Amino acid sequence: MQHLTTDVLIVGGGLAGLRAAIAGADLGLRVLVISKTQPALDNSTAVAEGHISGAVGGITAEEYLSRLEEKSGGHADRVLQRVLAYETAAVIAELRNRFGVDYAMRRGVVVVPGSYPWRGLGITRPLIEHAHTKGVEFLSPVCAGDLLTVDGRCAGVTGLDLASGETIAIRARSTVLCGGGHAGIYPRHDNRGRTTGDCVAMAMRAGARVRDLAFVHFHGLGFAEGQEPFDAANLGSAFRKGELRLADGTPARRSDLPHVWEERATSRERDDERFDAFLDLTAVDWQSEAFARIRDLVLPDFPVESEPVRVSPLAHYTTGGIAIDQQGATSIPHLYAAGECTGGVFGAGRPGGAALVDCLVFGRRAGYEAARLARASDAEPPGAEVTPWNLTGPDDPTPLLEEARAYLWNYASVADCLDGLEVCRTRLAELAAAGLSSMPGSPAQWLAWNELRSVTAIGARMIQEKLQAGA
Ligand SMILES: Cc1cc2nc3c(=O)[nH]c(=O)nc-3n(C[C@H](O)[C@H](O)[C@H](O)COP(=O)(O)OP(=O)(O)OC[C@H]3O[C@@H](n4cnc5c(N)ncnc54)[C@H](O)[C@@H]3O)c2cc1C
Numbered sequence: 001m002q003h004l005t006t007d008v009l010i011v012g013g014g015l016a017g018l019r020a021a022i023a024g025a026d027l028g029l030r031v032l033v034i035s036k037t038q039p040a041l042d043n044s045t046a047v048a049e050g051h052i053s054g055a056v057g058g059i060t061a062e063e064y065l066s067r068l069e070e071k072s073g074g075h076a077d078r079v080l081q082r083v084l085a086y087e088t089a090a091v092i093a094e095l096r097n098r099f100g101v102d103y104a105m106r107r108g109v110v111v112v113p114g115s116y117p118w119r120g121l122g123i124t125r126p127l128i129e130h131a132h133t134k135g136v137e138f139l140s141p142v143c144a145g146d147l148l149t150v151d152g153r154c155a156g157v158t159g160l161d162l163a164s165g166e167t168i169a170i171r172a173r174s175t176v177l178c179g180g181g182h183a184g185i186y187p188r189h190d191n192r193g194r195t196t197g198d199c200v201a202m203a204m205r206a207g208a209r210v211r212d213l214a215f216v217h218f219h220g221l222g223f224a225e226g227q228e229p230f231d232a233a234n235l236g237s238a239f240r241k242g243e244l245r246l247a248d249g250t251p252a253r254r255s256d257l258p259h260v261w262e263e264r265a266t267s268r269e270r271d272d273e274r275f276d277a278f279l280d281l282t283a284v285d286w287q288s289e290a291f292a293r294i295r296d297l298v299l300p301d302f303p304v305e306s307e308p309v310r311v312s313p314l315a316h317y318t319t320g321g322i323a324i325d326q327q328g329a330t331s332i333p334h335l336y337a338a339g340e341c342t343g344g345v346f347g348a349g350r351p352g353g354a355a356l357v358d359c360l361v362f363g364r365r366a367g368y369e370a371a372r373l374a375r376a377s378d379a380e381p382p383g384a385e386v387t388p389w390n391l392t393g394p395d396d397p398t399p400l401l402e403e404a405r406a407y408l409w410n411y412a413s414v415a416d417c418l419d420g421l422e423v424c425r426t427r428l429a430e431l432a433a434a435g436l437s438s439m440p441g442s443p444a445q446w447l448a449w450n451e452l453r454s455v456t457a458i459g460a461r462m463i464q465e466k467l468q469a470g471a
Pocket residue numbers: 011012013014015016017034035036037038039040042043044045046047048049050051052053142143144145178179180181190191192193194195198199316317338339340341352353354355356357359
């Protein structure tokens with residue numbers, strides 16, 4: 001078992017984590033970032049389209065605030081929205097002036113150049129380079145499993161070194177959770193970095209307040225074939241010209257689909273393909289440079305020139321998560337959070353480009369406050385009892401994880417199956433119990449075990465919120 005100690009521990013190597021790490025290092029403290037996937041390179045930020053909105057390009061902070069309020073459906077924390085609106089201009093300016101990020105300014109948004117699928121690297125690369133110059137340390141692949149708590153305060157995390165299979169206990173004076181959203185609780189999503197909401201689930205297990213987990217945004221249509229998530233709208237006019245058919249062959253218009261999904265969500269029978277349709281793209285010039293690149297990346301083994309592609313909605317963004325205050329503090333002392341794993345900033349919805357600027361504003365705030373508190377705290381973080389995970393069991397929880405995700409897709413996703421929410425809740429509880437009593441035998445199996453804990457906990461909480469809201 002490995003034991004490490006740091007001043008500020010950041011969980012997550014996406015934009016929120018990188019910005020928080022730099023803020024912590026600015027105060028001269030030891031900052032350690034752990035990530036279960038490669039920091040800066042394998043997360044939702046790295047594949048983001050690079051649109052960062054805010055009070056820039058002729059939009060005032062008050063105008064941006066109105067946009068935020070309009071999208072939130074009255075569910076957001078107004079203080080957090082005000083902080084966000086008023087700090088967007090400064091963090092966007094800093095991106096270029098301090099970190100050297102290149103962008104083009106438009107009305108109310110800046111656009112960072114990049115090409116599919118790694119369009120967000122123009123943001124994450126300069127930030128991680130800067131973090132290195134500030135002495136921030138990175139450890140990956142390391143997956144956080146549980147928070148360490150002592151006398152009601154957070155004292156770091158315990159997790160698994162996914163390369164060696166060793167348990168790792170990291171004691172920290174302050175911890176910042178930046179683990180991204182939870183669109184990955186569904187089998188069909190466009191996120192990167194295994195976004196199963198581990199940080200939200202970990203915070204919930206430790207008793208932190210969470211909110212708005214049921215607000216999930218779905219992209220209209222993505223490819224359901226192939227390995228790479230792909231929003232079909234990226235094909236531009238070729239997508240619009242493609243002929244759409246339902247699974248039974250009936251032609252459909254895109255505008256009909258939400259109605260079709262609602263109808264299909266009335267069945268209590270599990271059907272993992274219930275939201276699927278077929279898009280005929282055989283007329284697209286797949287030999288042209290742009291389309292050939294997409295085909296090779298996204299559908300290398302699929303005869304897209306001759307067969308319609310299976311498409312379905314893709315889970316894209318989650319506005320809910322760990323409740324924070326304006327400094328990024330959670331309800332647990334010494335625990336902070338920032339980025340897509342938090343809730344309250346957006347309520348039910350957000351304007352385009354606001355997710356990235358949220359990571360910058362609250363990443364910076366949370367990292368700074370975590371470091372400030374760490375500096376004012378005891379010389380060493382408190383010790384906590386840690387039981388190592390013993391990877392000698394015979395069980396692979398991956399099928400349980402996949403089943404949990406399929407249940408959530410069927411009953412609580414793009415359209416809620418009102419009669420099925422209880423069916424789903426019961427099955428999630430059974431899968432969670434089976435997972436808890438299973439004994440993984442390898443780091444990959446432990447990862448699935450941990451993600452099963454996250455998916456079932458978040459799913460259950462989401463269903464509870466939906467039922468309370470009358471779904
Ligand atoms: C395809 C796509 C396009 C988008 N385009 C835009 C856009 O143009 N503009 C915009 O504003 N928003 C966009 N978004 C949304 C935006 O990219 C995300 O909300 C944002 O990048 C989230 O950043 P984050 O730092 O919170 O999380 P992420 O960037 O997802 O990073 C999460 C990190 O946490 C790590 N992690 C998770 N769990 C654990 C664990 N248990 N232990 C250790 N590490 C863990 C992951 O490995 C990863 O490093 C887009 C999203 C997608 C998927």
